[in-house]
Amino acid sequence: MLFVTGATGKTGQKLVKYLSEKNERFQIGVRSPEKTSFVERKNIEIINFDFMDINSINTALKNVDKLFLLTPIIENQVEITKQIVDVAKKSGVNYIVKLSAIGSEDNRDLQLIRWHRETDRYIEESGISFTILRPNSFMDNFINYGASIKTDGKLYMPRGEGKVSYISVEDVAAVACEVLTTKGHKNKIYDITGPEAISVSDVALAISKATGRPVEYVDIPEKIARQTMESAGYPKWMTEILMEVNNAIKAGTLSEVTTVARDITGKFTANIKEWAITNADAFK
Numbered sequence: 001m002l003f004v005t006g007a008t009g010k011t012g013q014k015l016v017k018y019l020s021e022k023n024e025r026f027q028i029g030v031r032s033p034e035k036t037s038f039v040e041r042k043n044i045e046i047i048n049f050d051f052m053d054i055n056s057i058n059t060a061l062k063n064v065d066k067l068f069l070l071t072p073i074i075e076n077q078v079e080i081t082k083q084i085v086d087v088a089k090k091s092g093v094n095y096i097v098k099l100s101a102i103g104s105e106d107n108r109d110l111q112l113i114r115w116h117r118e119t120d121r122y123i124e125e126s127g128i129s130f131t132i133l134r135p136n137s138f139m140d141n142f143i144n145y146g147a148s149i150k151t152d153g154k155l156y157m158p159r160g161e162g163k164v165s166y167i168s169v170e171d172v173a174a175v176a177c178e179v180l181t182t183k184g185h186k187n188k189i190y191d192i193t194g195p196e197a198i199s200v201s202d203v204a205l206a207i208s209k210a211t212g213r214p215v216e217y218v219d220i221p222e223k224i225a226r227q228t229m230e231s232a233g234y235p236k237w238m239t240e241i242l243m244e245v246n247n248a249i250k251a252g253t254l255s256e257v258t259t260v261a262r263d264i265t266g267k268f269t270a271n272i273k274e275w276a277i278t279n280a281d282a283f284k
């Protein structure tokens with residue numbers, strides 16, 4: 001049985017849709033059953049599951065042989081990931097497909113990447129077959145970052161003109177579905193990016209064209225970005241992590257482009273213009 005974690009989140013919801021379309025039978029492990037109204041029940045079983053509750057993990061993985069492992073960005077991400085891998089090993093799971101992040105194989109010194117690097121290695125050394133999916137930053141994050149577009153037509157971010165090969169969550173989920181349902185991916189590591197490296201100015205332009213309204217990118221200083229996150233209630237560790245990512249983007253260190261997603265799915269990945277058209281309503 002395939003068990004999917006993170007199913008109520010950005011990537012997970014789209015993965016559930018893709019797996020359903022393939023008529024796969026699978027289980028989703030959720031801590032918030034009220035968020036599962038999007039799930040078509042046919043072939044999908046909803047299981048009570050919380051990364052923080054070892055009993056729920058032990059029970060959930062009893063009859064599982066394949067695990068899609070998506071861990072939330074929380075301070076103890078490494079600890080909860082290692083814990084579920086340990087349970088998976090004891091329960092007889094024989095394949096883990098893990099959502100990681102680009103750069104986890106090299107020396108990019110970002111906390112988010114360090115966490116993934118440590119847990120990717122833990123899985124690789126567990127003796128369980130694996131596929132590690134390493135996507136670049138999601139285009140879909142702009143739905144959250146761009147909330148101000150609705151109110152004043154401005155996108156405030158501290159990223160200079162740094163370019164990133166942003167990928168749509170739809171494409172990340174399509175890759176995950178393909179890997180989970182076809183052969184030939186075991187013990188492979190995939191760096192997944194969108195089709196081009198673009199700046200936040202390019203994103204603003206694409207959203208402007210898609211919505212038919214002016215959208216201006218305002219390149220804010222780090223100090224203002226920190227103050228904004230703090231006043232929005234972000235914990236200090238989260239502000240630090242996000243500022244590291246912003247600074248890496250500004251420095252252009254997340255700009256590499258791969259064709260891996262297209263090679264695996266056989267479909268062109270969405271560029272920012274296509275993504276903005278699909279998601280235009282989120283900015284109106």
Ligand SMILES: NC(=O)c1ccc[n+]([C@@H]2O[C@H](COP(=O)([O-])OP(=O)(O)OC[C@H]3O[C@@H](n4cnc5c(N)ncnc54)[C@H](OP(=O)(O)O)[C@@H]3O)[C@@H](O)[C@H]2O)c1
Nearest residue numbers: 006007008009010011032050051071072100101136137138
């Ligand atoms: N965002 C990016 O640009 C990016 C890029 C590369 C890699 N990544 C990686 O992608 C992962 C995040 O994926 P995402 O953005 O699709 O996730 P997301 O939208 O933030 O959703 C997180 C999911 O994890 C679930 N979750 C949180 N705490 C849980 C708990 N204690 N027990 C069980 N489930 C729990 C959430 O459930 P609820 O709905 O109940 O909260 C939700 O389903 C992270 O590992 C991140 O490092 C992200």
